[in-house]
Structures are given as C-alpha cells and as structure tokens.
Amino acid sequence: MNGGAQPCRLVDQNGFTVATRGRGFSEITRDVAELVAASGVQTGIAQVFTAHTSCSLLICENADPSVRGDLERWMARVVPDGDPMFRHDAEGPDDMPAHIRSILGGVSLAVPVGGGRLRLGTWQGIYLWEHRTHPHQRQVTVTVLGC
C-alpha cells in the first residue's frame, strides 16, 4: 500500500474559519478538498471537526437548495426556539435549541480519501450548519490520516 520505499505522510492537520451569517448552511466541501489535496495523502480518511457547541457538521444533498430549507423547517418544529421547557436561555430563545441541534447533527465526521481525493458520492456535500440566529466565526479543523 505504501509503495515500497516511498515516504508515507501519516498525518496532516490544518483548518479554516467559516464566517456564518446566522442560522443556515455553509458548504465547505471545497475547503476540505483543498486541504486533502495539499496533504499529499492518497489513501486514508479526512476527519473534520468544529470546536463549538452551537453549530454542527453534516453531509447533505448538494443539488437542490430546498432540501436545506426543508431541513431547517423540520428542525425548527422538533426543537422550537423559545420552548418554555428550556431553562438555559441566557443568550436568547435560540440558545438551548442551538445546543440540541449541535448534538443531533454532531461536530465530527470523517470522509474516506482515495486516489488523493475525497470519496464523496455525486450528491454529497459537506456543510457547516449554523444554529444561532446571529453570525459567528466557526473554526473547522481537518486532520488527514493515511499514506
């Protein structure tokens, strides 16, 4: 797998910042793909992580924007802003819902790398989902492991 005496670049870690405009989706597929290409790793995984508790990462259909609209509406029904059940509301009605949405979606995902590229399906895109209503700066770390 390592091609005999060729050097094996085991791990490369890098990152970028996503400036969100409040609740909604930012596609980061290209940002992650560029870090994979720069790593020189041909076969392995790209682990993507965001160091926050009120946004999440996901892999979503990338062709029809109405998919993300429907997803937002569904989430707003299941985890409503300002729900009187929530006691943690110091930062506003979207505070606790943002934490729950972040946990449901997750802040960590991995994508296989093959032939030096992300092996995503045709209709898959990687997105950062901002769950707060106000804009935020979100840090994303990409760790590429492999040879």
Add this chain to the structure above:
Amino acid sequence: MNGGAQPCRLVDQNGFTVATRGRGFSEITRDVAELVAASGVQTGIAQVFTAHTSCSLLICENADPSVRGDLERWMARVVPDGDPMFRHDAEGPDDMPAHIRSILGGVSLAVPVGGGRLRLGTWQGIYLWEHRTHPHQRQVTVTVLGC
C-alpha cells in the same frame, strides 16, 4: 506497539455494495469484519462510509428484530412521509424524509480494531438503513487505519 522492525500496514481501503429491498435494515457487520481481517491491521480503527444522502449507517442492538421495527415506527412518526411542510418532493413522499433520516443517522462511523478484529460489544451490529421505499444499490467504503 508496532512490534519493532515489523512492517506497519498503515491503511487499507476497500468496499462492497448493499442491494436493499426498500426501506429497512441490512446488517453489514460480517462484510466489515472480513475487510478488517483482510487488511492485516491488528490495532486501529475501521471507518465505514456510505456515499449517499438517503440511507444511513448505524450501530444497533442485533438480537431482537423488534428493535429495528420500533426504530422504523418511531422514525416514521418523527419524520413523516408526505409531510406538507416539505417542498423537496420530486421523487415522491419519501424523498425529503429520506434525506432527514440520513442526516439524523449519519453516513460515517468508526469502530475500533483490536487483536485484528472489530471491537464491537456483544449486542452491537453494524447496519445500513435504507430510507427510500424502493430498492437501491448502496456503496459502502471501509478504510482500516492502524498497525
């Protein structure tokens, strides 16, 4: 850990196709376990990924089939087919629900490898969950990293 001068097989990537019969669960534990065994990796992780946006991967109780039945019924209540809230319905009433179910379940998971085997718990099985009502061919990629 690497056993001195022994060669370290860093990464092995392979895959298989799951032919689903429409909405429901296909156990893939054995398929993943065989790729782990073939990789020669003794200690590390197996990262499992499916390159689609309308099915998902999960680790579920593997003894009582009624668990999967209950899971399907619960999901159908929380994300109902044909919900008038959804605008993305070009492929039918299960189109948008399949995307939401895929995101809730996730398309990427990792299992530790130890002693050359998947270190799953006694009651854990790895499943692909088809969310479309019609049968599909689903690609699964397994990347084994370790020594």
Add this chain to the structure above:
Amino acid sequence: MNGGAQPCRLVDQNGFTVATRGRGFSEITRDVAELVAASGVQTGIAQVFTAHTSCSLLICENADPSVRGDLERWMARVVPDGDPMFRHDAEGPDDMPAHIRSILGGVSLAVPVGGGRLRLGTWQGIYLWEHRTHPHQRQVTVTVLGC
C-alpha cells in the same frame, strides 16, 4: 511531519470503565485527555467508542449544568419512556427508548489531537450519556492515531 528520523507512534489503544448512576451524563474529557497524553501522539485524532446499545457519546456545552437538564427533558419528550408504540420492552419502559437515544446520539466520535492534546473548543466537553434508568458499567475504548 514525522520530524525526520524520530519514531512515529502510529496507534495506541486503551480504555476505561464508566460506572453510571442511571440516566444522566458522566463527563469523560479528562479520562480521554489522559490517554491522549500517555499515547505520545502529537498530531492526529482520538477516536472514542462505547461498546453498548443503550448509552451514547456526545460533545456538549460544559459550563452550565442546565444544558444537560434541558437536553434530558427534550429527549424524554421526543422519545418517551413506555410509549405504547414500542414492542421491545422486555427490560422495562426505558428499554426501547434507550436504544433509540443511543442511535440518535451515536456511540463513536473523534476529536483532533494537536500539540499532544485534544483540540476541543473552550466550551466543549466529552460526555457519556446513560440512557437506562438503572446504573450500568460502560466500557469506553480510545484509539489514538497519529505521529
């Protein structure tokens, strides 16, 4: 990345047991951090896994305990104990809800390692979430991959 001739410790796998007191959260950030430090890995990932089907792992806000209280109340509303829809109830009204909660939260997560430490955000903690009402012994496996 590997610092020339320096040895590269590719993988380290270890674990610990969490004695839960029934439904609720146990923070395991320090336990995971200690295994990362002991591994000697400077750059890579820590993959955390629990070998059960009725608890889950999550990254959650670590400052205000009311976040976890709200999360528990929200989950109890969405996946109610004793729901008559559930057929799998041999171990009690919390049996099937625990499986669904486990699947929603997931039993596998990965955190980047940089500078020899977990690269968590300021407000992120790693938690094991017990979903059964009775206390359990939960096994957690941490696999650190990198150099």
